[in-house]
Amino acid sequence: MAGADEGLLELVSDYLSLPDTGGTGKGMVAGGAISPLLGALYLHPLDEAMLEWERKGRILYRRFMDDFVILASSRHALRKAVRKVHEVLSDLMLALHPVKRFIGRTVKSFDFLGYQIHPNRKLRPSAVSLHRLTERARRLYEREASIQRLWQYVIRWHRWLHGGLDGMVSYKGGITKYWVYVLKHLHITGATVQP
Numbered sequence: 001m002a003g004a005d006e007g008l009l010e011l012v013s014d015y016l017s018l019p020d021t022g023g024t025g026k027g028m029v030a031g032g033a034i035s036p037l038l039g040a041l042y043l044h045p046l047d048e049a050m051l052e053w054e055r056k057g058r059i060l061y062r063r064f065m066d067d068f069v070i071l072a073s074s075r076h077a078l079r080k081a082v083r084k085v086h087e088v089l090s091d092l093m094l095a096l097h098p099v100k101r102f103i104g105r106t107v108k109s110f111d112f113l114g115y116q117i118h119p120n121r122k123l124r125p126s127a128v129s130l131h132r133l134t135e136r137a138r139r140l141y142e143r144e145a146s147i148q149r150l151w152q153y154v155i156r157w158h159r160w161l162h163g164g165l166d167g168m169v170s171y172k173g174g175i176t177k178y179w180v181y182v183l184k185h186l187h188i189t190g191a192t193v194q195p
Helices: 006-017 035-042 044-055 075-091 127-142 147-162 174-185
Strands: 059-064 067-072 110-112 115-117
Touching (some): 035 044, 044 059, 044 067, 059 075, 067 075, 067 110, 127 147, 147 174
Antiparallel strands (some): 059 067
């Protein structure tokens, strides 16, 4: 790592070896404190390659942690970008997830970071986000959480949905829409908490 002293390199090496009980030389602690920093450093070559294409006006590239999106105005530009992604990831000894990826026309919309992205609409929660909302609410309810506790969970989820995205996420139905959605999926009737 550029500019790192020997002590820091040893610390990172120790950190990377923590989950390696089988001596495979692979892996790192999921959710560890420095995992985001190490991921950003490791994927820097991908960022550089994609940002070079972006500066030329061929694509739009955005990455958050290990999730990224590439938008292109033409099929030709997209194919070249995908080819470059595979090339860079191969050099890094990485590969795209075989299922969790989408390559296609954006007029059909796509999911990214828990949102459904459509070119002519505001952001909405993805089907996966809604499923997680109801499953976590179900687990709370099964542990005999009160209706008030479920309501607080839906409030926090709704804050996440709109957090930092002022005006970009659809407010249609507001929090009431998601509260009713959770109650319906949990088959709860006559809830006394009013949003």
